[in-house]
Amino acid sequence: MSRIVVLGAGISGHVAATHLRRKLSKEHTVTVVSPNSNYQWVPSNIWVGIGRMEPKDIIFPLEPLYKKKGIEFKQAKVVTFHPEGDTEIDKPFVKAEYVAGEAKGTTEKVTYDYLINATGPKLAFEMTEGLKPATNKAYSVCTYSHATEAWHALDQLIQQMKQGKKAKILIGTGHAKSTCQGAAFEYILNVEQELNRHGVRDMAELTWIANEPQLGDFGMDGMLLSYGSNIMKSSELVEMVFEDRGIKWIIGAGVNKIEDGIAHYETLDGEFHTESYDFAMLIPAFSGHGFKAYDKNDQDITEKLFKGFMIVDADYTPRPYEEWSVQDWPETYQNPSYANIFAPGIAFAPPHAISKPRVSKNGTPISPAPPRTGMPSGITAKLVADNIIDTIKKKKPSLHHKGSMGNMGAACIASSGYGITKGSGISITTFPIVPDFNKYPDTYGRKLGKTFGEIGLAGHWLKLALHHAFLYKAKMRPFWWLIPE
Template identity: 80%
Template sequence: MATILILGAGISGHVAASHLRRKLSKEHQVVVVSPNSNYQWIPSNIWVGIGRMKSKEILFPLAPLYKKKGIDFKQAKAISFFPEGDKNETKPYVLAEYVAGENKGQQEKVIYDYLINATGPKLNFEATAGLIPGQNKTYSVCTYTHANHAWEGLNALIQEMKNGKKAKILIGTGHAKATCQGAAFEYILNVEQELRRHKVRDRAEITWISNEYQLGDFGMDGMLLSYGSNIMKSSEMVEMVFEDRDIKWILGAGVNKIEDGKTHYETLEGEQKTETYDFAMLIPSFSGHGFKAFDKNNNEITDKLFKGFMLVDADYTPKPYEEWTAQDWPETYQNPSYKNIFAPGIAFAPPHSISKPRKSKSGTEIFPSPPRTGMPSGITAKLVADTIIDTIKKGKNLQEHKGSMANMGAACIASAGYGTFSGSGISITTFPIVPDYKKYPDTHGRKLGKTFGEIGLAGHWLKLTLHYVFMYKAKMKPFWWLLPE
């Protein structure tokens, strides 16, 4: 009998737990430890943030589902890792602390044979002074509670604008090395459309602020894509959309301080600038959770497991951008020191960014961190689950399941406005996610036929379909496993 412990119940953790439970017999135990009581379909948060979807539509409680499916659920947060056990416990374990229920505050050693660290990122708001969701007129859409607050703030502003107020709206990244530009991009287009729906668009100045060097970088070094019969850069596509919607932009901005209605940022030229606003949605930087690890003699071994995020089979050798290769990116998501520990999704430490690193004249690094959200989170979680299942069933670590982000496609369906017949979406597929400049030297590291963009109503329907399909899948309803990640 084996115990598989999964830390986190987001997209990655939940995908791993559901596949493990389905494919392993009941003699094996699947345990999920997560501080969150609900599963949330994060991509739909942007619609909560414009008041077009209720948060209850994008979440469901985990405990009843896990009880029904035979998954052991502990609403607790991981504190520290003991991959060799300790003097009293021979098996590896994670020390966790309950955050709710009658055991709240109590700590427990959760023993495992296999560990999947799917804790995702810490939303590191503290890295930017004054960036606090719901304060200083800044908001976030990273969680459904944040998105609810964002809608409250936006709705209040819309009502003031209906009474004649002119407003400045600022949306983008709230840190020099933030990622998830895609979510902010969706939000700015949705806000713009909602202002038109409320007939107050002419009273708003909307500005995109980002740590990207060019529009459309998205933390993926931009892309060259097919658009109809044309080939265009993602920067050109986004510029076309922004100009068409009268959205201004500020690029290469490392936001470093927020005051009430004011954002302070450094440019790549090294200048310190300020932008005022009446409503801002700024994505924070992501960081690891600061976990510590100890060996059986209680000596700290954190650097064997973590480098901010968890170390896996990536090539972490420091090298310049020109020497980066597709092979640097991990394939099995297995920790090199402890072969029974895996980290899919956002939890793994990337070897480097995907976008070209840039420094301001005063030495501040200003460029996007690499995204690993959504689709790659699900795919990597499933392949890790399959590796563990095969290892348990066949008795040895075969490492047959591999999936590098440099050999993996992704579909990014960016909502550009909500509405059955008035909505819009920008559908971009990219292959591979991490560009392979050696394999595809003439097309900016990607296969052109599989990297394309489309704009229109179909994109909105597709994004809405994905919402319902993935909620169905997450609820593990009949034949859920037939749906791809």
């Protein structure tokens, strides 16, 4: 009898928990510990942020589903890790604090045989002075509640524009080391289309601001891709789209301070500027949650488990960009100190960035952190679950399932406008996510046929189809497991 504890119920945690439950007999316990009562399909937050979807369209409550499927659920946040137990309990555990219900505020030692840390990132708004959702006219779409706030503010601004107000809209990254440029990219294109739909596009100046050294870097060092019969750089593709939509851009910009309607930023050439706005959506920096870990004697062993995010089977040796290798990236997401702890999805500490690190003339690092989107989060969670299942069933350690981001493809269907007949999407796939310059030396480390871009209405249909398919899968409806991650 084994107990597997999954921390977090986002894409990664939920995928791991559902696969474990499906493949393990009921004598084994699957427990999910998450402070959130709802599952949310994060990629559709963009549509909540433009008022084309309601939060209820992208979320559902976890507890009834878990109860029905035999997954134990604790609405609690993990506080500390104790991978050796303590003087009272001779078993590894995490200390969790309940955040809802009668037990709210109380803590529990949740013991485990296997632990999956799928806590994702902390949205580190505090790393940028003045950046806080729905404050200083700056918003976020990182959660459905943030996206709802963003839409209310944008809607008000649209109404003012209809009365003749000229407005400036700023969308992009809100910190010099932010990631997730893709979400901001989707949002700016959707906002542009909505302004058109409301007949106020000519009243707005729309500006993209990002820490990318080039447009289309996306924290992945950009890519060379097939586009129809052409081969082009992702920077050219994005520039083409921005030119077409009349969107200005500021790149190589590290936003360092937000005041009411003013963004302060430093550029790679070492200059300091400000950009005023009436509405901004800025993605914050992501960080680890600052968890602490203790050994059996209550000694601090945080450095064995965490390096910001959780330490896994990556090669963390510091090296210059020129010496980075695809082999540095983890394959099994297992912690090297404790073999029963894993960290898939966004919870693991990457060995380094993917984009070339850059610093401004003043020495400020301004470059994107590595992105880890829904697809690799789901894939890595499933392979971790499969390794645990094999280990339990075969009664011996098994790490047969592997999935390095250097040997894994990803699809990014970036919405660029909502509507069954007027919508649009930019479908980009990339293989591998982390470029492998040894395998594909002539095409910037990626396989050209599997790295392509397409723009059009079909992209919107595809994103909408994925929205419904993945919510169906997450709700564990009949044959849900046939839908790939």
